[in-house]
Amino acid sequence: MSSDKEKFFGKVCLVTGASSGIGLACAQYLSKLGATVFTAQRSQSDHQFNFINADFEKLDVPEKVIAEVINKVGQLDVLINNAGIMEEGLAENTSLETWEQTLKINLTAPFLLIKYALPYLRKTQGTIVNIGSIEGLGSNPKHAAYCASKAGLHGLTRAIAVDHGNEGIRCNAVAPGWIDTPLNVDFVESMPDPEGFKKDIGGIHPIGRTGKPKEIAELVAWLASDAASFITGQVITADGGRMAKLSLP
Numbered sequence: 001m002s003s004d005k006e007k008f009f010g011k012v013c014l015v016t017g018a019s020s021g022i023g024l025a026c027a028q029y030l031s032k033l034g035a036t037v038f039t040a041q042r043s044q045s046d047h048q049f050n051f052i053n054a055d056f057e058k059l060d061v062p063e064k065v066i067a068e069v070i071n072k073v074g075q076l077d078v079l080i081n082n083a084g085i086m087e088e089g090l091a092e093n094t095s096l097e098t099w100e101q102t103l104k105i106n107l108t109a110p111f112l113l114i115k116y117a118l119p120y121l122r123k124t125q126g127t128i129v130n131i132g133s134i135e136g137l138g139s140n141p142k143h144a145a146y147c148a149s150k151a152g153l154h155g156l157t158r159a160i161a162v163d164h165g166n167e168g169i170r171c172n173a174v175a176p177g178w179i180d181t182p183l184n185v186d187f188v189e190s191m192p193d194p195e196g197f198k199k200d201i202g203g204i205h206p207i208g209r210t211g212k213p214k215e216i217a218e219l220v221a222w223l224a225s226d227a228a229s230f231i232t233g234q235v236i237t238a239d240g241g242r243m244a245k246l247s248l249p
Contacts (some may be wrong), residue, residue: 007225011124014065014111017057017083019043021181022131025213026220033221036073040065041083056083056105063110066120076120079226081110081133084149088142091201099145106149107143107156114160118169125168127224130157132173132217134239138146150175154235161233170232170248172223177209177239 013030026050031037040054052068054061061132069076083216084106087098090188110130121128135143135148160171178184189196190217202209219238222228236242 007221008033008078009177010067010072010167011077012038013034013078013080014038014040014113014117015049015080015082015222016040016054016065016068016074016109018049021183022176022179022213022216023080025217026082029217029221030078030224035078038069038072049219054083055110059104059108059112060207062109063116066116068112070120072150075124076117077124077126079117079121079126079128080131080220080224081113081128081153083109084131086143086146089144090142091144094145098105102145103149105154106146107152110153111156112154114171118164121169122164122167126158128169128171129162129220129223130154130171131220132157132170132175132235134175134177134237134243136175136235137237138243157235158233165232170223170228172228172231172233173235174216174219174223175235175237175239176211176216176239177205179216180210180212184210204242204245205239206245208238211238211240 007140008030013035015023015027015037018027019041026037027037031049031233038052042053042055050072052065054065056076085102087102089098114128130153132153133150135147136154139147157171157173188194188197216238219236223231
């Protein structure tokens with residue numbers, strides 16, 4: 001029986017947006033499990049994987065990223081669409097440029113990466129994991145563009161699963177809640193009372209705390225592994241119970 005460290009031995013994984021947070025945790029964990037990991041983003045991560053410089057606002061980039069992976073190693077087994085942006089603003093105050101940029105990076109880029117990866121995933125009977133959000137299921141204030149993009153990504157997940165399941169390709173999504181990414185940690189530290197804010201934000205979660213990037217990475221790896229071979233077309237919420245908890249009357 002193979003060890004956990006060999007679960008992805010011989011497999012090639014591409015993770016977008018892996019310079020920090022969830023993406024970096026996914027790249028690190030998959031590498032630990034034996035995968036050959038490519039990362040694609042605008043800034044190189046501190047941990048050296050097979051790095052591809054990629055600006056996913058440019059529509060020709062997804063095809064080039066997939067081509068580079070194939071040119072270097074000749075196969076692709078796992079695609080993890082993690083790269084994304086979020087800009088706050090009410091709908092009437094959101095510029096068309098911001099709306100289009102959000103959809104381009106959060107939804108169109110994953111679609112194009114999947115489109116160009118499909119011929120190679122078909123050969124390996126590979127898997128796709130999209131990083132959605134609980135904001136594809138509910139909404140925080142002033143997140144119209146972000147919510148629309150993540151809801152669209154959840155819908156794309158189901159469509160790909162339906163269309164390509166008979167080819168041995170699985171496609172799932174993870175919808176994280178509040179995760180302690182560097183962006184969120186910096187936000188908390190910018191509060192007048194960081195410790196009080198941490199207590200308040202932890203209190204909205206039945207589990208009593210916010211999540212860690214590695215906890216999402218472990219779920220992503222499970223979905224991409226043979227252990228989840230009968231799971232496809234699902235959006236799995238990982239939010240410490242936040243969405244299950246009703247607000248007080």
